[in-house]
Amino acid sequence: MQYQSQKVAKLYFTAAIVLFTAQILFGLVMGLQYVIGDFLFPAIPFNVARMVHTNALIVWLLMGFMGAAYYLIPEESETELYSPKLAVWLFWIFFVAAIATVLGYLLVPYASLAKWTGNDILETMGREFLEQPLPTKLGIVIVALGFLFNIVMTVLKGRKTAISMVLMLGLAGLAGFFLFSFYNPGNIARDKYYWWFVVHLWVEGVWELILAAILAFVLIKVTGVDREVIDKWLYVIITLALVTGIIGTGHHFYWIGSAEFWQWWGGVFSALEPIPFFAMTVFAFNMVNRRRREHPNRVATLWAMGTGVMSFLGAGVWGFMHTLAPVNYYTHGTQVTAAHGHIAFYGAYVMVVLTMISYAMPLLRGRAANSNKAQVIEMWSFWLMTVAMVFITLFLTAAGILQVWLQRVSSTPLSYMAAQDQVALFYWLREGAGVVFLIGLMVYIVSFFCNGKEKAA
Amino acid sequence: MGGSFTTSMARNIFYGGTVFFVLLFLALTYRNEQILPTRDNRANLTEQVVAGKRIWETRNCVGCHTLLGEGAYFAPELGNVYKRRGGAAGGTEFIKAWIKAQPTGTPGRRQMPQFNLSEKELDEIAAFLKYVSEINTSNWPPNIEG
Numbered sequence A: 001m002q003y004q005s006q007k008v009a010k011l012y013f014t015a016a017i018v019l020f021t022a023q024i025l026f027g028l029v030m031g032l033q034y035v036i037g038d039f040l041f042p043a044i045p046f047n048v049a050r051m052v053h054t055n056a057l058i059v060w061l062l063m064g065f066m067g068a069a070y071y072l073i074p075e076e077s078e079t080e081l082y083s084p085k086l087a088v089w090l091f092w093i094f095f096v097a098a099i100a101t102v103l104g105y106l107l108v109p110y111a112s113l114a115k116w117t118g119n120d121i122l123e124t125m126g127r128e129f130l131e132q133p134l135p136t137k138l139g140i141v142i143v144a145l146g147f148l149f150n151i152v153m154t155v156l157k158g159r160k161t162a163i164s165m166v167l168m169l170g171l172a173g174l175a176g177f178f179l180f181s182f183y184n185p186g187n188i189a190r191d192k193y194y195w196w197f198v199v200h201l202w203v204e205g206v207w208e209l210i211l212a213a214i215l216a217f218v219l220i221k222v223t224g225v226d227r228e229v230i231d232k233w234l235y236v237i238i239t240l241a242l243v244t245g246i247i248g249t250g251h252h253f254y255w256i257g258s259a260e261f262w263q264w265w266g267g268v269f270s271a272l273e274p275i276p277f278f279a280m281t282v283f284a285f286n287m288v289n290r291r292r293r294e295h296p297n298r299v300a301t302l303w304a305m306g307t308g309v310m311s312f313l314g315a316g317v318w319g320f321m322h323t324l325a326p327v328n329y330y331t332h333g334t335q336v337t338a339a340h341g342h343i344a345f346y347g348a349y350v351m352v353v354l355t356m357i358s359y360a361m362p363l364l365r366g367r368a369a370n371s372n373k374a375q376v377i378e379m380w381s382f383w384l385m386t387v388a389m390v391f392i393t394l395f396l397t398a399a400g401i402l403q404v405w406l407q408r409v410s411s412t413p414l415s416y417m418a419a420q421d422q423v424a425l426f427y428w429l430r431e432g433a434g435v436v437f438l439i440g441l442m443v444y445i446v447s448f449f450c451n452g453k454e455k456a457a
Numbered sequence B: 001m002g003g004s005f006t007t008s009m010a011r012n013i014f015y016g017g018t019v020f021f022v023l024l025f026l027a028l029t030y031r032n033e034q035i036l037p038t039r040d041n042r043a044n045l046t047e048q049v050v051a052g053k054r055i056w057e058t059r060n061c062v063g064c065h066t067l068l069g070e071g072a073y074f075a076p077e078l079g080n081v082y083k084r085r086g087g088a089a090g091g092t093e094f095i096k097a098w099i100k101a102q103p104t105g106t107p108g109r110r111q112m113p114q115f116n117l118s119e120k121e122l123d124e125i126a127a128f129l130k131y132v133s134e135i136n137t138s139n140w141p142p143n144i145e146g
């Protein structure tokens, strides 16, 4: 760590891990409700657990991105952060709002929550991933604007690098597209169309810029490869991402009332979306092979390469699997979608945030890298979580294919509920893999508390 | 990657490509808006249907169900439930009766909460689900089971 103000990142990273833990616990609750339908009913209905699970995920990833930016921007700009105080304030606003929102979901019936928080003034709630009450949504906007201001002012007074430009563009896009969450037309076909401007244009658009920038930063640090080389890769990757990903949004417009031309436009462009993810994999391995130094933080390098591989597998391969209209006709809205959603979010965004934490946290705690013992423990958590996620994905994919067959293809189709009964075995297996994932997360947390001989900063 | 392909060329291609595809996407969105009226059943988009959408949202039905394939995968698809449960011959009555009868309380079976909707609200949510079932979805879902 070279600049005092980078320290604020620690706050963000710590909160991210706390919310990550909450996310996984509620995932396990839902996993059990899939097979024991009345588990915790009516105290925690499935939809409530799901809101906590997905919203905690999004918020902790945003915390991770912000922490990454607060760490990376001063170092790239070669200057202290414009206002560390603002960063701390915004952190507390965001964290308190997140906790209050989760408590609201858990303690208040959703309809009452909507009424008390002004949903009648501006109706934005009750849509997947955008369930947050109006004050929370406004809080997100305020935090995002304050954060962007802080980052931009820092970059303006210092060195301007490709990495900080790309990261800022990604973060500005993130804030910009979130504004579509305030647009909710009464016509459900139009509502659904513009809803994807937040969800798809985030994960298959601007977030990819953030992903590539963070990965590039960590790779420069751990490999010592020339910035010129890395910058060129960075631009090529993000060009491929946006050229394919923007029109690729059309892969969500096949069956929601929109025009049929999307079956071609969306299909063709989204089928190319794996290319930038593949480029990222090649990039990570290429840079590590050309490394000019042996960085003592080996586990951060492992996370970086893992991100390359798993994002390609989750977004690229599992995305491609169901993206063409004739396939999607059968798999749309089944466990195949859930399988892809899990491994894509984990492989790309969870892993890149954990890469950054793995690289930055030791430095924030005053050492170049953790002790060998702590690194070995963290490597265990890498493998436990990653392998568990691969199995969650495989079990859900199996459940999904069977579901499609029994309910949509068979000449004597079963009802939804009857088909679910038939595939219960795979839900049990998924829950087992989920428990392994939780163990991996516990091991990860333990690695932070493991002392042993440290390497000097 | 080396040779004559410089970083500034890569950057320019990025900006140019992004602007081009954003504009193309906006053009396609405009075209989509022109075609939507022929597909989205807006002739039947009454006040009651919009009120039903509000019920749908403020009860977070999408947290368990899919609607036209989007949402959660824990409970049956509802985009076509009106047709699945009888259409003009009883679809509305089924939906209302179903919602009133929840939860089933069957041990071990997935449960849907009791929402205590008024008769008016029940009519609204049923009207909304009927409306959605008449959107042109290019023949999706593959069969009536959703």
Ligand code: HEM
Pocket: A128, A203, A204, A251, A252, A270, A271, A273, A274, A311, A314, A315, A316, A318, A319, A320, A321, A322, A323, A324, A328, A331, A332, A333, A334, A337, A340, A341, A342, A344, A345, A348, A349, B069, B070, B071
């Ligand atoms: C890291 C990047 C990605 C993430 C985080 C991600 C995540 C998700 C999630 C969460 C959903 C479910 C949305 C819902 O609830 O309705 C989804 C749907 C989908 N994704 Fe991705 N995705 C990524 C990249 C991709 C790519 C590159 C492709 C194509 C090659 C793709 C193809 C699809 C398709 C076709 C669907 C719709 C599934 C359906 O019809 O039910 N995704 N994605």
Ligand code: HEM
Pocket: A024, A027, A028, A030, A031, A034, A050, A053, A054, A057, A337, A338, A341, A342, A345, A346, A350, A430, A431, A433, A434, A435, A437, A438, B071, B072, B073, B074
């Ligand atoms: C870091 C790890 C995880 C990530 C990134 C993640 C992400 C997600 C996402 C994006 C969704 C929405 C899916 C969609 O709409 O397609 C979701 C839903 C869900 N997740 Fe996770 N999850 C993780 C771990 C877990 C674990 C460990 C379990 C349980 C064993 C779990 C169980 C579920 C369930 C049951 C749903 C609801 C699926 C439905 O709608 O029916 N998740 N998760």
Ligand SMILES: [Fe+2]
Pocket: A200, A204, A248, A249, A251, A252
């Ligand atoms: Fe997408």
